[in-house]
Amino acid sequence: MNFSLDDIQQKFRGCGLKSTPQRTAIYQALVHSTAHPTAEDLFAQVLPTYPMLSLNTVYYTLGVLRTAGLVQEVNIGHDRARFDANLSPHHHVICLGCQTILDVMDPKLNRLTSPSGLPKDFEITQYQVAFRGYCGPCRQSKASNTASSSGKRPISQ
Amino acid sequence: MNFSLDDIQQKFRGCGLKSTPQRTAIYQALVHSTAHPTAEDLFAQVLPTYPMLSLNTVYYTLGVLRTAGLVQEVNIGHDRARFDANLSPHHHVICLGCQTILDVMDPKLNRLTSPSGLPKDFEITQYQVAFRGYCGPCRQSKASNTASSSGKRPISQ
């Protein structure tokens, strides 16, 4: 999970992408994160090092990396896109209170059989399991504080 | 799956919700759909019957129904919220080409064991499997027409 700058440059070149300082910094920030950050999260993280960085560039970069297959988008709701540089097959646990996303690497989940009742011309390319619930802190604030929400509104599904 | 107007009124009253023509029409449209429509889809569908209907009311109504537990939000991406009145545990197949969402009722998928490696204070309340791939028509247009996208409008209703 730890790449040198040369590794990253190699990886970019291998995909036909130019290697730029901004792009490298954005990708590196994502690789080092386990929080499935938003574009704005990454922007804020890289900005101190590149004060001229544009949020637009972060979106553009993430789009390019996604097209190149170096990054995947994780959708926990329709509100904001969250990104993941972890390409190994894995699944997610989402806290409905604080929107935290945790990785689930359980190998049992990677052997699900194709679902029954599908149109036979439908080709499944991947699947992902989203577990939802409440993390420890959010369970507490739910129990103690019934009425007032703890700030962020939960997503549903 | 087929409710009379009285059934719906009963259901609303049972949740402490007022029964209004607009609300009934919106809910009925959703119940009769298997397409997981957007708020705007439902708006368009109900508008001919209630020409003064506001899209705002559709959003408000869906929010109320979701809070009451009569409707769930299905997130296939971060772009637009899609809704589902099917509350029985089921999963989804999503076409990456045309954004169509199909229901998957495979009972095998409702017996997944809790994933390993979770913080022990995390409480899972539900989970959902999202299969992704390409439907028959989209596989064809992908094969024949590499460059031009076939338009990414979901097939509604």
Added chain:
DNA sequence: TTGATAAATAGGAATGATTACTAAAAAGGA
């Protein structure tokens, strides 16, 4: 090393789904 070329960047403007605000209408209960 240099120059050509295509890609990347930054900034500003635009888009579009959703929410906020609010006055008027309507539903449900007494």
Added chain:
DNA sequence: TCCTTTTTAGTAATCATTCCTATTTATCAA
């Protein structure tokens, strides 16, 4: 019926994301 609370509809605001475009930069070939 009358009262209270929701609901509705219209408009404006918000905010994530995309579009547009001039400038800069990385890469490659001469």
